[in-house]
Amino acid sequence: MSERILLVDDEPSIISALQRLLRNGLKDTAGERYAVETFTDATLALARARECQFALAISDQRMPGMTGVEFLSQLRQVQPDCGRIILSGYADLSALVAAINEAEISRFISKPWADFDLLSAVRQVLRIRELTLENQRLADQVRQQTGVLSAQEAELRRLERLEPGITHVTWGSDGSFILEDPGEVGL
Secondary structure, eight states: OOOEEEEEOSOHHHHHHHHHHHHHHOBOTTSOBOEEEEESOHHHHHHHHTTSOOSEEEEESSOSSSOHHHHHHHHHHHOTTSEEEEEESSOOHHHHHHHHHTSOOSEEEESSOOHHHHHHHHHHHHHHHHHHHHHHHHHHHHHHHTTSSOHHHHHHHHHHHHSTTTTOOEEOTTSOEEOOOGGGTTO
């Protein structure tokens, strides 16, 4: 299964340009193309992020309803291991500071971008993510070998990385589990 990249921008032409650039210029370490999912609505993109794992999210900063910083901050809560990049056509220092401090973005890229620079930044963010995940896996392996981490805890961490939210269950007072209404996600 190829890894996924999430693109969020309220301008369909930007989404198309990004999708074309990533489809033609980017492959994972196994030589596979990334699956690219696109959204013009940040709320819908967050709902999708609750369903499946993304390796990277690239978001516009100025969008109706939710800024890129707000979107990526919420995404960070759902998928802390997802790489985050903000695109902006405006040099807004306060947005840049918020993006770094709140959303913990990896890169802030200006529009219009140079294809080579954007692809280089994307590759670097994906490589850093890959190394971070490998370090976490190896650290868990050491913890497991030293008895600090049980095999069950290691498996729960692995499952959570694959399917965000899968290990979090809301229990009712009668012992039943409560399913979240998809219509209420993010409200």
